[in-house]
Amino acid sequence: MSTLRHLIAAGLGVTVALSNIKPSSSQTTPSPTPADPFAGDSYLLRKDVTWGTPPVSSQSSPTTEGTADGSNQQPISDKRDTAEAEQVPLEPRDNALRGASRPAPAYLNPDPNPLQFPTKPEEVRVQGTQPITLQQAIELARRNNQDLQVADQQLQRSRYSLQEALAAELPSLDLNADVTRSDSAQGQLQNERLEQQQPGQEGGSTISRSLSGQLELSYDVITSGRRSATIKAADRQVKLNQLEVERIDEQLQLDVANAYYDVQQADEQVRIAQSAVRNAQQSLRDAEALERAGVGTRFDVLRAQVQLANETQNLTQALRDQQVSQRQLAQLLSLSLPTNISAADPVEVAGFWNLTLEESIVQAFRNRAELEQQLVQREINEQQRQVALAGGRPQVSVFGNYNVLDVFADDFDITDGYAVGARLRWNLYNGGATRARANQEQVDTQIAETQFADQRNQVRLQVEQAYYDLRANFENIQTSSVEVERSREALRLARLRFQAGVGTQSEVIDAESELTRSEGNRVRAILGYNRALATMLRAVSNTPTAGEVTISP
Numbered sequence: 001m002s003t004l005r006h007l008i009a010a011g012l013g014v015t016v017a018l019s020n021i022k023p024s025s026s027q028t029t030p031s032p033t034p035a036d037p038f039a040g041d042s043y044l045l046r047k048d049v050t051w052g053t054p055p056v057s058s059q060s061s062p063t064t065e066g067t068a069d070g071s072n073q074q075p076i077s078d079k080r081d082t083a084e085a086e087q088v089p090l091e092p093r094d095n096a097l098r099g100a101s102r103p104a105p106a107y108l109n110p111d112p113n114p115l116q117f118p119t120k121p122e123e124v125r126v127q128g129t130q131p132i133t134l135q136q137a138i139e140l141a142r143r144n145n146q147d148l149q150v151a152d153q154q155l156q157r158s159r160y161s162l163q164e165a166l167a168a169e170l171p172s173l174d175l176n177a178d179v180t181r182s183d184s185a186q187g188q189l190q191n192e193r194l195e196q197q198q199p200g201q202e203g204g205s206t207i208s209r210s211l212s213g214q215l216e217l218s219y220d221v222i223t224s225g226r227r228s229a230t231i232k233a234a235d236r237q238v239k240l241n242q243l244e245v246e247r248i249d250e251q252l253q254l255d256v257a258n259a260y261y262d263v264q265q266a267d268e269q270v271r272i273a274q275s276a277v278r279n280a281q282q283s284l285r286d287a288e289a290l291e292r293a294g295v296g297t298r299f300d301v302l303r304a305q306v307q308l309a310n311e312t313q314n315l316t317q318a319l320r321d322q323q324v325s326q327r328q329l330a331q332l333l334s335l336s337l338p339t340n341i342s343a344a345d346p347v348e349v350a351g352f353w354n355l356t357l358e359e360s361i362v363q364a365f366r367n368r369a370e371l372e373q374q375l376v377q378r379e380i381n382e383q384q385r386q387v388a389l390a391g392g393r394p395q396v397s398v399f400g401n402y403n404v405l406d407v408f409a410d411d412f413d414i415t416d417g418y419a420v421g422a423r424l425r426w427n428l429y430n431g432g433a434t435r436a437r438a439n440q441e442q443v444d445t446q447i448a449e450t451q452f453a454d455q456r457n458q459v460r461l462q463v464e465q466a467y468y469d470l471r472a473n474f475e476n477i478q479t480s481s482v483e484v485e486r487s488r489e490a491l492r493l494a495r496l497r498f499q500a501g502v503g504t505q506s507e508v509i510d511a512e513s514e515l516t517r518s519e520g521n522r523v524r525a526i527l528g529y530n531r532a533l534a535t536m537l538r539a540v541s542n543t544p545t546a547g548e549v550t551i552s553p
Helices: 002-019 134-144 146-169 185-197 226-293 298-333 357-367 369-390 433-499 505-540
Strands: 129-132 172-183 207-222 340-343 395-407 415-425
Touching: 129 134, 134 146, 134 226, 134 298, 146 226, 226 298, 226 340, 226 369, 226 433, 226 505, 298 340, 298 505, 357 433, 357 505, 369 433, 433 505
Parallel strands: 129 340
Antiparallel strands: 172 207, 207 395, 395 415
């Protein structure tokens, strides 16, 4: 009798399971063809597919996945790989980091008053969420970022300093004029003595009024190299500030890109957590249905409830991380209104790096502003050393002046005169201060050379790290995409086995956890690849040519 009851219970479980059977992805997705090895994200790693084959996008619904890019585009072309696969470059177009897009909404522009600050709670309340693309985020950051604005202002100041230095090449014209009224104490004393010696005799007036003026034209004829060195140093300072603006702009693009990818990752984690909650709810419904049918246990129901509670907590944490990442991006963009920023771009591979590691390193050495800054700073120190040495050398200037003098209330007309001549100034001895200042600048020159060598090594390391990150994350994209498909199929089979009474609730929970983990791995791999690409663009710097970066369509 007990055997008959077990057979009836198993039959009910099979009936429930068969009612929920849906075609698997392997039944609905056509088999990949050699011309399109990744026609869906259910592709397998094949020996005839090289590292340079493009991955798929992670932007998908919880139950369906996007299709792969069927081109043979390589993210990094290494000369050692060309024998295995031939690169077919796409038609280059602007990528998400560098290309043009629609301008950001005007209401996101910063407040023109930099000293404005809110005083009421409603003024800081978040108004809403504005989806923007990565390029729009970079555009807003360039408009709003205070560090970039300060660097631009410092550049303008250095240009004015150059104008001041160039003014030394022209003569100077000075005008001095004095109107004086004086009461001479000596004259009063003489009047008192005269009155004592000759009573009744009045002395002359002790008050005098006069007008004097002088117009002088002077020019430094010989400066022993001080003038030319000062001009060259000011010119190099302008170049240094220009490079600083470029450096801050390049770093700003990287920071914005990383913050934007953080928002994308937070959005994907919310989507994955929501999918995990739905899977846990389905497992709970299955466990409760089997319990009502008499083939399940209360233990399975409790485990499903605990799993649902855990996934709900994960969803709550993911929503918190999403809000924080949105606020961090809004803070980086210095928005005028308290508005959250969401990512409008889908989570997909941003582009493909087409240079070898060696070519990338050489390109970075040519383009990096930090390296050129050290060379420019070296030139500035050398010119300042010449200025210091000029302090101990002869300085010759010529001058000519015209002066006038008129004493009021006298019997004489205004008088005038002139003078022309040359001046020689030579500091013969100052205790060695001039040589000490020159030696300081020489040491600063050596410091700039040492910093150049250190910066060069850092640039190489940054390029190598970004290059290796590109390769590793690309491999992870392919592996994790296969992992997601297999995890989804394993969960489907585990749920069918549990519904049929031949599996356990532990198998279902383990399969759900594996699916959640594999989906997170794929999102991290894609965004890790995009971060590595952004880091590579930063490491190389300057807008790449069409042959360096190709964008996935």
